Amino acid sequence: MRAIWKGAVSFGLVSVPVKLYSATESHDVSFRQVHASDGGRIKYQRVCAIDGEEIAYADIAKGYETEDGEMVILSDDDMAQLPSTSSREIAVEKFVPTDQIDPMLFEKSYYLEPEKSGAKPYALLRQALIDADRMAVVTVALRQRTTVAVLRVRDDVIVLQTMMWPDEIRQPDFTIDTGEIKDSEVKMANMLVETLAGDFDAGDFEDDYADAVQELVRTKIEGGEIKRTPTSTKSSGEVVDLLAALQRSVQNAKSARGEATDADDDSDDGTDEKPARKTAAKKAPAKKAPARKTAAKKAPAKKTAAKKTTTRKTAAKKAS
Known part of the structure; x- marks a missing residue:
């Protein structure tokens, strides 16, 4: 993991230097909008709704739409006047019981790792949170905006979870x-709850949709159902990367079984020289051309004689 923020947790006179890491990542399956006939990516233009003209990025400004549909244009100077902060402090405001915070308020989670100099106070804060069974309500500036968050302990690591503002619920x-x-009816419902009662284990659940999509894509690749476009190898999208990885896996599997891969099929010139090329690949040094000549010299006596006879005939035809 790569730290996305560095600062310090401060409570009272204690300061704990820490690094911040994203604790979660989305594995949601994403698709591209493409032209069904050739697989080309669909592009969207930035068009003004009033004059219909395409707008360059340099001419795009921020606008705030009022309730009655009026538009207020905000310049860069206007945005610079808004309150912002670049503080590197996670300030503890109070310690509250864990059951007082509605989980609906939680937004995004981050791991806190202590710097070497802050390992001991980090451990003390962690143990204090565990013993008190409380969360620390903090304020922190992320992306130049101050937000409210909580500190809690998960698997011996302090987790910072940002919270939504109350009016966002x-x-x-x-x-x-x-x-x-x-x-x-209430009695029957209670019996049903007791029947299905158990402990929560996140490992009991799987994203079967993502697995099904990958299996479907793998099947289509193996069947050759791929649209090759000029930008196929240039895009960095998740789905394109998945397709490329799956295609390489299929080619590697074919190579392991001794079958011809797509690359071999494309380079086939119509002659029956595949066995010779495989032999050359095993014995060849760095350069390909000398490798084939060396392989020909080391071939069995009968095949070498046959090739020399063919060469003489070819030379005789050219001479005539």
Whole structure:
């Protein structure tokens, strides 16, 4: 992992220098929008909704749309006046019971690693959080914006979890009409809960959709159902990288079985020289041309004689 932020956790007079790492990563399957007939990527133009003209990046500004549909243009100077901070401090505001924070407020998780000089105070803070069964509510500046977060312990590592602001949590605007609930129905529901009761283990669940997509893509690659485009090897998208990796795996598997790969098929000139080329590949030094000549000299006596006879005939035809 690569640290994305460096700073210090401060509580009271104690300061713990730390590094911040992203604790999660998305493995969601993503697709590209392409032309169905040739696989070409679909491009989108930046077009003004008023005059229909394509707009260059240099002419694009930030706009804030009001409730009545009016647009307020904000310049770079306007944006520079907004409050921002570059503080490298994770300031502990208070320690609160873990059950007082609604999990819905949690947004993104980060691991905190102590610098060598902060290993001991880091361990002390970690143990204090465990013993008190509390979370530390902190303020921290990430990407030049101050946000509220909590510190908690997970597997002997202190985790920082950023939180959403209270007004970002939407309230349900619907009501539920349950009708009359009978005691027998409640009893049956409780029995169902007890029947399915157990401990949570994240390893019990798998992303079967992603596995199915990879299997589908692998099957299509093995069947040769691939659209080769001029930009196929230039894109850095996840799906393109997946296709390339799977294709290489298929070619390696074919090579291991002694089958011809796509590269071998493309270089075939119509002559029956594949055995000779395989022999040359085993005995060849760095340069290919000398390797083939060497392989020819080391071939069995009968094949060498046959090739010399063919060479004499070819020379005789050219002479005539």
